[in-house]
Amino acid sequence: MRAPIVLISGASQGIGEAVALxxxxxxxxxxxxxxxxxxxxxxxxxxACQKAGxxxxxxxxDVSNEASVTLMAAAVRRRFKAVDVLVNNAxxxxxxxxxxxxxxxxxxxxAVNLRSAFLVTQAFLPVMVQRRQGDIFFMSSIxxxxxxxxxxAYCAAKFGVTGLAQVLRAETKEQGIRVCCVHPGATWSxxxxxSGVKPERIMxxxxxxxxxxxxxxxxxxxxxEEIVLRPQRGDx
Numbered sequence: 001m002r003a004p005i006v007l008i009s010g011a012s013q014g015i016g017e018a019v020a021l022x023x024x025x026x027x028x029x030x031x032x033x034x035x036x037x038x039x040x041x042x043x044x045x046x047x048a049c050q051k052a053g054x055x056x057x058x059x060x061x062d063v064s065n066e067a068s069v070t071l072m073a074a075a076v077r078r079r080f081k082a083v084d085v086l087v088n089n090a091x092x093x094x095x096x097x098x099x100x101x102x103x104x105x106x107x108x109x110x111a112v113n114l115r116s117a118f119l120v121t122q123a124f125l126p127v128m129v130q131r132r133q134g135d136i137f138f139m140s141s142i143x144x145x146x147x148x149x150x151x152x153a154y155c156a157a158k159f160g161v162t163g164l165a166q167v168l169r170a171e172t173k174e175q176g177i178r179v180c181c182v183h184p185g186a187t188w189s190x191x192x193x194x195s196g197v198k199p200e201r202i203m204x205x206x207x208x209x210x211x212x213x214x215x216x217x218x219x220x221x222x223x224x225e226e227i228v229l230r231p232q233r234g235d236x
Contacts, residue, residue: 003029004216007076007083009063009120010090012041014189015139018205019087020045022213024054032056033076033083035063035120036090063090063116073123082127085135085216088117088161093191098152109153114160121168125177132176135216138165142185142230169225178223180215184208185230203231 006023010016011034023030032054036042042058049056057079061072076083092112094105117138128134143151144158165181172179186192188202208229215224 003027003031004084005031005033005080005082006085006087007033007035007120007124008087008089009035009061009116010139011045012036012038013045014191015184015187015205015208016087016089017045018209019089019212020049020056021052022206022209024049024052024056026213028053030054031080033059033080035059035061035072037062063120064111066119069116069119069123073120076124077127082131083124084128084133085137086121086124086128087137087139087212088120089137089139090116090120091139093154095150095154096152097150101152106153106156109157110160113154113157114164117161117164121164125168125172128177129172129175133220134176135178135180136165136168137212137215138162138179138181140165140181140183142183142228144181145183145228169223173223176220178220180212180224181226182208182212183226183228187229201231201233203229 008016008020011020020032020034023032032049034042034046034056039060046056046058059072059075062068121136138161140161141158143155144162147155162181165179169179186202187205187208188199189205192202211227218224
């Protein structure tokens with residue numbers, strides 16, 4: 001089989017960067033479409049993937065913005081024609097009690113975590129359906145399975161991602177599309193750097209990336225519908 005074309009949103013750092021490097025190191029000939037707003041970081045990740053033996057190109061995009069996604073998708077189609085694997089990884093996290101959550105903050109969490117996945121998936125799904133093959137990963141969270149205090153907007157957004165993945169799976173499973181929803185617990189990324197929590201108490205991003213690559217490698221007769229990963233100590 002030919003090497004896949006893999007699009008990863010939020011690929012400039014954290015889990016997205018780890019996913020890009022995992023595909024680059026483990027899937028021979030893979031072509032990576034790296035998408036994010038931070039062009040400088042994105043180009044750094046692309047260079048690292050190229051050193052690992054992959055072909056990688058950076059595409060600047062605000063995936064929560066419809067016009068930006070439309071332009072990015074058109075550029076990707078001109079360059080690659082189609083995407084085989086879509087990893088909806090872009091997201092953000094913010095905490096606040098429900099009563100102190102502003103409408104602006106709520107809308108931002110919904111846009112960055114949920115609307116982004118909706119827009120990017122809509123842009124690339126039609127060709128997957130036409131070809132009757134494709135893998136779509138949604139990066140939800142344990143916050144998309146069970147709520148916890150001081151994260152009303154984030155939990156609402158991630159519950160939405162979980163529901164979106166389940167609906168898409170039900171609608172496309174007869175069309176050759178595999179949809180997997182990933183639910184990580186606390187995972188080390190730059191956002192944790194100022195938290196005071198020691199890295200050894202948090203999962204490495206590389207473990208989340210490995211789970212995604214392994215799910216992609218399964219026989220086409222098998223779909224891993226949900227992946228739940230938590231820190232072993234379970235106290236973060």
